[in-house]
Amino acid sequence: MLLIFFVIDNILWLSNERFSKILDKFLLIGLSLWFAFSFLRVEKTIRHFLKYGIGGFSTTVWKNSDLIGYLKEHPLQGEIYSNFPGAIYVYTGASARRTPRKYLYNTPGIPADDLLRFKKALKKQNNIYLVWFANEQKVFLYSIKELNSLFNIELITQRIDGAIYLIKY
DSSP states (O other): OOHHHHHHHHHHHHHOOHHHHHHHHHHHHHHHHHHHHHHHHHHHHHHHHHHHHSGGGGGGHHHHHHHHHHHSSSOOOEEESSHHHHHHHHHHHOEEEEEEBBSSSTTTTTTTTTHHHHHHHHEEEEEEEEEEEEOOOEEEEEEEEHHHHSEEEEEEEEEEEEEEEEOOO
């Protein structure tokens, strides 16, 4: 942007020195407005990040999650699966695995073998916890309804932003 103003200014300066002085003032005003607008936009973005978090698991939605709060107060003893295993690890330190996928992420034509692995894990462990966050759906994962049609799912607790289930084979 500065380079464009510099080139225009030099071209016009060569053609008419008086016109160049007027253009310099307009360019100075234009650049000042551009910098001011950019500064205000950056300042607004920084204020938003400070208030709500920068994104991902650092947002207030995750920090204030009722389900995460429950998990902190009542740690689960056993293997955990979740539609957001990273959130469980970040906020509780507990390891969790992703719930079974219908297909590989963003490729509906390529089925995943996660359901077979999940069944094998259930046969070994028999009781597996499912921590399901309701705030965002991932279409490539089996839904609670779909998992309920395949397995015996028992509700442990329902929270504002999700639920914890016990899954048996």
